[in-house]
Structure formats: C-alpha cells, structure tokens
Amino acid sequence: MSLMKPSMVPKRLHFWPYFMTILLVALATAVAEFFYVLFPSRDLIMFYLLAVVVISLRWGSGPAILGSFLSVLVFDYCFVPPRFGFIAIHNQDWIALAAFLIVGLSISALTAREHENSRKIQAIEILREKEKFQSVLLHSVSHDLRTPLASITATLSNLFYNKGLDNETREELVAAAYGESARLNQLVGNLLDMTKVEAGALKVSLKPCDIRDLAGAALGQFPKERLERRSVRAGIADLPEVCLDFTLMMKVLVNLVDNALKYSPEDSPVEIEGEIREGKLFIEVLDYGHGIPEKELPHIFEKFYRGEHPDTPGTGLGLAICKGIVEAHNGKIWAENRGAKRGTKMVIQLPLNTRLDNIYG
Amino acid sequence: MAKTEGARILIIDDDKPLRSVLKATLQADNYRVFEAVDGDSALKASVAARPDVIILDLGLPDRSGVEIAREIRSRAATPIIVLSVYDQEADKISALDAGADDYLTKPFSAPELLARLRAVMRRWIPHGKEQVFKTGQLVFDVGKRSVFFKDEPVRLTPTEYEVLKLLVLKAGKVVTHGQLFKEVWNKSEGMGRIDHLLRVTVSNLRNKIEPDPGRPSYILTEPGVGYRLSVQEP
Numbered sequence: 001m002s003l004m005k006p007s008m009v010p011k012r013l014h015f016w017p018y019f020m021t022i023l024l025v026a027l028a029t030a031v032a033e034f035f036y037v038l039f040p041s042r043d044l045i046m047f048y049l050l051a052v053v054v055i056s057l058r059w060g061s062g063p064a065i066l067g068s069f070l071s072v073l074v075f076d077y078c079f080v081p082p083r084f085g086f087i088a089i090h091n092q093d094w095i096a097l098a099a100f101l102i103v104g105l106s107i108s109a110l111t112a113r114e115h116e117n118s119r120k121i122q123a124i125e126i127l128r129e130k131e132k133f134q135s136v137l138l139h140s141v142s143h144d145l146r147t148p149l150a151s152i153t154a155t156l157s158n159l160f161y162n163k164g165l166d167n168e169t170r171e172e173l174v175a176a177a178y179g180e181s182a183r184l185n186q187l188v189g190n191l192l193d194m195t196k197v198e199a200g201a202l203k204v205s206l207k208p209c210d211i212r213d214l215a216g217a218a219l220g221q222f223p224k225e226r227l228e229r230r231s232v233r234a235g236i237a238d239l240p241e242v243c244l245d246f247t248l249m250m251k252v253l254v255n256l257v258d259n260a261l262k263y264s265p266e267d268s269p270v271e272i273e274g275e276i277r278e279g280k281l282f283i284e285v286l287d288y289g290h291g292i293p294e295k296e297l298p299h300i301f302e303k304f305y306r307g308e309h310p311d312t313p314g315t316g317l318g319l320a321i322c323k324g325i326v327e328a329h330n331g332k333i334w335a336e337n338r339g340a341k342r343g344t345k346m347v348i349q350l351p352l353n354t355r356l357d358n359i360y361g
Numbered sequence: 362m363a364k365t366e367g368a369r370i371l372i373i374d375d376d377k378p379l380r381s382v383l384k385a386t387l388q389a390d391n392y393r394v395f396e397a398v399d400g401d402s403a404l405k406a407s408v409a410a411r412p413d414v415i416i417l418d419l420g421l422p423d424r425s426g427v428e429i430a431r432e433i434r435s436r437a438a439t440p441i442i443v444l445s446v447y448d449q450e451a452d453k454i455s456a457l458d459a460g461a462d463d464y465l466t467k468p469f470s471a472p473e474l475l476a477r478l479r480a481v482m483r484r485w486i487p488h489g490k491e492q493v494f495k496t497g498q499l500v501f502d503v504g505k506r507s508v509f510f511k512d513e514p515v516r517l518t519p520t521e522y523e524v525l526k527l528l529v530l531k532a533g534k535v536v537t538h539g540q541l542f543k544e545v546w547n548k549s550e551g552m553g554r555i556d557h558l559l560r561v562t563v564s565n566l567r568n569k570i571e572p573d574p575g576r577p578s579y580i581l582t583e584p585g586v587g588y589r590l591s592v593q594e595p
Binding site: 181185189192207208209210212213215216217219220233234235236241246247250 | 447448450468556557560563564574575576577581582584585
C-alpha cells in the first residue's frame with residue numbers, strides 16, 4: 001500500500017492506484033483479446049476477475065470498486081456482440097458486476113484486516129522491547145549505583161561504630177571509600193549523559209576549536225598520578241581550527257583515554273593523534289593492549305555492553321555516550337585492531353565544514 | 362601574600378549536610394566560618410560577617426545565585442567562589458562574568474576547596490619593589506615588562522604579553538574568555554575574529570613557555586569557561 005509518493009492530491013485520494021487500476025483493466029483487455037481468437041466466449045471475463053483480485057490485494061477497496069465497474073463495462077463493450085459497441089447492459093453483466101464487487105471488496109477487507117493485525121503486533125513488540133530495555137536499565141543502574149554505595153556505607157559505618165580500628169586499617173578503608181565515591185560520581189555523570197543522548201536532548205554548541213588544546217584539556221582531566229605511571233602522549237601537529245563542541249568532544253576523548261588506560265597493560269603507552277585527511281578531521285586514541293576480539297568490535301558502542309569482561313568496572317555506557325556525541329556532530333566513531341598484540345585504535349571522524357550553530361543532537 | 366590564617370569565610374548554601382562538612386573542613390584549617398542559608402540572609406551576612414571570602418552555592422532555592430553574586434559584587438570586592446553542579450555551564454559562566462572570582466564543581470575534594478580559597482585570597486597588586494611574579498620556572502616582571510622561562514628571556518608580542526599579564530594578575534584563578542576580550546582587546550564580546558585571536562595567542566604562548574605545549578602545565582584550559590594560570594609551589 002505504500003508505493004505512492006506524497007502528492008498534491010488530498011490524502012484520501014492518491015492518484016496512483018486508480019491509474020494502475022485502469023492500466024490493469026487495459027492489460028486484461030489485451031490478454032482477453034489475444035485469447036478471443038482461440039475461444040470467443042463469455043468465460044474471457046475471468047481475466048478481468050483476475051485483474052480485480054490483483055487490484056484489491058494491492059490497492060484496497062476504492063480501486064477495487066472502480067476496477068469492478070470498469071471491467072464489466074469494458075468487457076461488455078469489447079467482447080459482447082456487437083463488438084466495440086453498446087446496445088444495452090445485459091443481465092449477465094449485472095451478475096458479473098455483483099460477483100466482481102463481492103470478490104473485490106472481500107479481498108480488500110481481508111487484506112486491510114491483515115495489515116491492521118500486523119501493525120498491532122509490531123506495536124506490541126516495540127512496547128515489549130521498550131519495557132525490557134527499561135527493566136535492564138533499572139536493574140543495571142540500581143546495581144551500578146548501589147555497589148559503590150555499599151562500599152562507602154560499609155566504610156563509614158565501620159569508622160563510625162568501630163572505635164578500635166588501627167590507623168592503617170582506617171587509612172585503607174577511607175582510601176577505598178574515596179575511590180568508590182569518585183566511581184559513583186562518574187556513573188551518575190554517565191547516566192545523565194546517556195539520558196540526554198537517548199532523549200535527543202544533547203545540546204551541541206559548535207565553535208571553532210584548537211584540537212591540540214582539546215587533547216591537552218582532556219588529558220588534564222586525569223589526576224596527574226594516573227598519567228605519570230604511563231606514557232601518555234598527545235601528538236597533535238599544527239591543525240587548523242575545527243568547529244565542534246569543546247566540552248562534549250573533550251568528554252569523548254576522556255572516555256576513550258580512560259578505556260585505553262583501563263584495558264591495556266600498566267607499562268604500555270597511550271597516544272592521541274589528530275590529522276586532516278580527505279577533507280575530514282580524524283582524532284585517534286591508540287593503546288598497545290591486546291586488542292578487541294573481532295566479533296565484539298561492532299558491539300562495543302552499544303549501551304551497557306561490557307563484552308567478555310563483565311567484572312571490569314564501568315556501566316558500559318562510556319562508548320555509547322561517545323557515539324551519541326560524535327554522531328550529534330555528524331561524525332563517525334569506530335574501533336580498529338592494529339594487528340596481533342599491537343592494540344586498538346579508536347577513531348573519531350568529524351566533518352570539517354559545519355556551520356557555526358547550536359544544534360540539538 | 363595575604364595572611365590566610367584565621368580568615369573569615371561565609372558559606373551560603375541551603376544544604377545543611379554540605380554546610381556542615383564545609384564548616385568542619387575549613388575550621389580544621391583554622392578558618393573562621395559563618396553561614397547563611399538563603400539569598401536574603403546571604404546579602405545581610407555578606408556585610409555583617411565581614412567575610413574575607415564568600416562561598417556561594419548557585420543552586421539556592423529562593424534567588425538566583427548569579428543575581429546574589431552580582432549584588433554582593435556591587436557592594437564589595439570580597440572574593441566569591443561559586444559552587445555549581447556538573448552541567449551547569451551557563452550559570453557558572455554568568456556568575457563569573459557577574460563578579461565571582463572562581464568556581465568549584467560539586468562534588469569537589471577538600472584539597473581542591475582549600476587550594477581555591479588560597480588562590481582567591483591571593484591578591485597580587487604589583488607596586489614598588491613587588492613587581493615580579495614567579496611560578497615554577499616562569500618569571501614575570503611587570504615593571505620591566507619582561508618574561509623569563511628557565512632563566513632565558515622569552516620574546517612576546519604585545520598581545521601575548523597582555524594575555525599573560527592578565528593570567529598572572531589573577532594567578533591561580535580562572536579568567537573567562539569575556540574578561541580576556543575586555544581587558545586585552547577592549548571588546549565586550551568575542552565575535553568570531555577576537556575569539557580566534559585569543560585561541561591563537563594562547564597557543565603561541567604555550568609554544569613559547571610550556572615544556573610540552575600539548576600538555577600545558579602553566580596555562581591551563583578551563584573547558585567552556587576560559588583559562589587559568591597554574592601556581593606551582595617552588
């Protein structure tokens with residue numbers, strides 16, 4: 001029912017199916033004419049019945065009615081003596097017309113009901129998917145928020161009620177709780193970001209940016225100690241300014257560098273590179289870890305995806321957020337393996353010619 | 362350098378638990394703490410308590426934190442640090458433009474808070490014999506209009522010098538893009554060209570004085586807000 005393009009005609013009355021009806025009746029006439037030579041008989045009207053069946057299956061009741069009337073008229077005119085002339089409308093014509101209308105309208109009614117049913121089923125399925133997603137989300141959020149909270153609560157209650165703890169233990173507990181509170185903060189931030197991405201409420205404010213500054217600022221978000229232990233380098237050569245949202249894109253880089261640090265060995269470097277190729281800006285984050293299994297590569301940007309390492313900390317939202325932000329910039333993001341044991345490269349591709357604008361992504 | 366011991370801090374925040382924690386933290390560092398819980402009492406307290414620094418939470422229920430900052434600023438030069446939450450970009454910038462001196466994003470750590478306090482209380486007004494500012498390997502001499510890095514003179518264009526000077530005068534505190542446009546280029550807004558010039562100037566400055574221009578340790582970027590000269594303890 002959907003091969004029509006929107007036209008200037010009022011909604012209910014699209015031109016195309018009626019045109020096709022006339023065409024099909026003409027086709028039936030041609031076929032009947034061909035067989036008339038072999039057996040001239042009223043049975044030739046069956047070809048018109050076939051046409052009406054096709055019309056009602058494809059285009060519904062309106063065209064079916066037109067097809068029925070048209071078929072009977074044309075058949076009478078062309079094939080009932082006198083050929084190519086009307087004397088009167090015969091009784092058989094009325095019977096034929098009635099039969100065509102019954103057949104045509106029944107088929108289109110049944111077809112319409114069929115479509116309605118499949119639409120309903122689709123809607124139910126979508127609703128079910130949504131509910132499933134929401135329940136997974138709630139479960140995941142609940143778990144991810146409560147886990148660091150559990151640690152913090154345990155520590156604080158311990159410190160509060162247990163006055164006999166030695167200093168070393170107290171230090172350890174407090175350090176752990178401090179770490180967990182940072183983790184909790186990151187989770188909350190991720191959830192908020194993800195909600196915005198999902199709702200299409202991500203406000204992207206495009207302004208010309210210095211890419212070297214972007215990379216430097218992203219690295220500046222990490223505590224010095226974390227980066228000092230590793231060799232983290234930002235190799236951004238002289239690049240022209242590119243229009244993007246500094247704060248959001250910085251968040252993307254922070255997520256990518258965070259992942260690179262988490263999933264590669266302690267003694268391996270992490271690099272950020274940027275270049276302009278083929279009229280686009282490419283920003284890449286490279287690590288020297290074990291790479292990502294090929295079968296996981298297409299899935300890593302999915303929400304809550306944690307791959308084969310479900311115990312590594314994180315909600316699995318980081319990359320989904322990156323994807324949301326990059327796509328809101330009309331860009332692309334993907335991961336590549338750089339060969340056995342040579343680690344992974346996360347690539348962000350951004351268009352160069354964007355209008356300075358506030359856009360909602 | 363201003364004496365910070367015993368300095369009077371006014372906390373304006375409607376959240377009691379946070380006020381308690383801030384108070385405890387500050388008192389542990391020998392500050393004297395005063396509190397106000399909403400906009401109206403805040404304005405009264407900003408006069409009555411004679412604070413040396415005001416910590417103002419932007420999320421007050423009754424009045425806009427930005428408005429309060431503006432009102433306080435219109436009556437006194439007391440340094441103001443605003444507290445904002447993640448994602449409250451616009452408020453933060455408005456507050457800074459309305460007269461706040463710096464900001465902290467909740468949640469923040471105690472060392473961050475104390476460092477910010479020290480930074481806003483540090484007021485360097487070059488005069489007489491005190492015309493030289495040092496941080497890490499950078500030496501900035503206002504009197505002689507000269508800059509040295511690792512004891513080597515650094516040649517700066519007039520614009521580069523003015524930008525660096527503003528950052529130095531507000532060393533340790535954030536300087537918004539707006540403040541830079543106004544002080545260096547005398548423009549109230551950074552329309553396209555000036556915006557671009559500022560970025561280029563900062564990039565050139567980094568090339569000249571940063572050991573690793575790609576990972577600056579002196580001229581830090583405050584995303585979406587401006588820049589900050591990091592004060593490195595010698």
